[in-house]
Amino acid sequence: MASPALLMRVVASAYSVAEKAATIVRNIMSAGDLGIVEKTGANDLQTKADRLVQMSICSSLARKFPKVTIIGEELVIWVDPLDGTKEYTEGLLDHVTVLIGIAYGGKAIAGVINQPYYNYEAGADAVLGRTIWGVLGLGAFGFQLTEAPAGKHIIVTTRSHSSTLVNDCISALNPDHVIRVGGAGNKIIQLIEGKASAYVFASPGCKKWDTCAPEAILHAVGGKITDIHGNSFQYNKEVKHMNSAGVLATLRNYDYYASRIPNTVKQSLVP
Numbered sequence: 280m281a282s283p284a285l286l287m288r289v290v291a292s293a294y295s296v297a298e299k300a301a302t303i304v305r306n307i308m309s310a311g312d313l314g315i316v317e318k319t320g321a322n323d324l325q326t327k328a329d330r331l332v333q334m335s336i337c338s339s340l341a342r343k344f345p346k347v348t349i350i351g352e353e354l355v356i357w358v359d360p361l362d363g364t365k366e367y368t369e370g371l372l373d374h375v376t377v378l379i380g381i382a383y384g385g386k387a388i389a390g391v392i393n394q395p396y397y398n399y400e401a402g403a404d405a406v407l408g409r410t411i412w413g414v415l416g417l418g419a420f421g422f423q424l425t426e427a428p429a430g431k432h433i434i435v436t437t438r439s440h441s442s443t444l445v446n447d448c449i450s451a452l453n454p455d456h457v458i459r460v461g462g463a464g465n466k467i468i469q470l471i472e473g474k475a476s477a478y479v480f481a482s483p484g485c486k487k488w489d490t491c492a493p494e495a496i497l498h499a500v501g502g503k504i505t506d507i508h509g510n511s512f513q514y515n516k517e518v519k520h521m522n523s524a525g526v527l528a529t530l531r532n533y534d535y536y537a538s539r540i541p542n543t544v545k546q547s548l549v550p
């Protein structure tokens with residue numbers, strides 16, 4: 280098992296560097312030049328914020344923890360410098376997060392989610408940003424844990440990567456309401472703050488750096504996240520980066536949603 284002292288040092292450093300990353304994200308937006316490039320397609324964008332935050336986080340953590348693998352000691356750190364890049368470029372700033380996930384032995388054990396623009400609609404004098412963090416066995420902090428409305432099936436899913444398969448899977452769950460937002464970190468926040476009952480994404484596309492930090496925080500408060508087949512995600516340094524069999528996550532009642540995923544959807548997504 281990872282040394283508790285080392286783990287807390289890593290978490291504290293991740294918290295600090297996430298707050299610095301949020302400042303970079305806000306400063307680039309304020310400057311007005313996002314430096315947008317397409318990586319692999321129209322819905323796979325990268326901005327100057329992605330590049331500078333990635334550099335800042337990785338260089339800072341690498342200096343402090345030179346034996347830790349950042350994506351040895353068995354700790355692996357998974358970083359998404361700007362989760363919700365497309366939404367960032369479109370001004371949907373509450374969707375944007377910075378994610379730093381910490382794994383040990385292939386398991387997500389701690390995570391930090393920073394929302395650079397939390398509270399941004401509260402007026403010119405509002406204090407922007409917040410940092411949510413969690414450690415397995417310790418809990419999660421920086422937010423108010425809230426249950427979704429009892430008896431309601433509220434699904435949160437992708438805003439910009441929808442498909443027939445995604446929509447067919449959601450329809451099979453017979454939801455009362457569907458929320459479409461950007462960013463895996465943002466979707467997990469919808470769960471832990473009671474705005475959604477389940478996060479469902481029946482498609483490849485999500486990566487390990489999208490899910491590691493959110494998974495640790497969700498698990499720290501009793502939730503569950505898997506692929507569409509119910510398989511746990513692995514976060515060792517050799518694992519493939521793509522979550523090729525999609526994502527299913529809940530704060531409560533995981534079995535209810537898992538039992539309703541159509542076989543046709545499962546057959547279309549190979550783990």
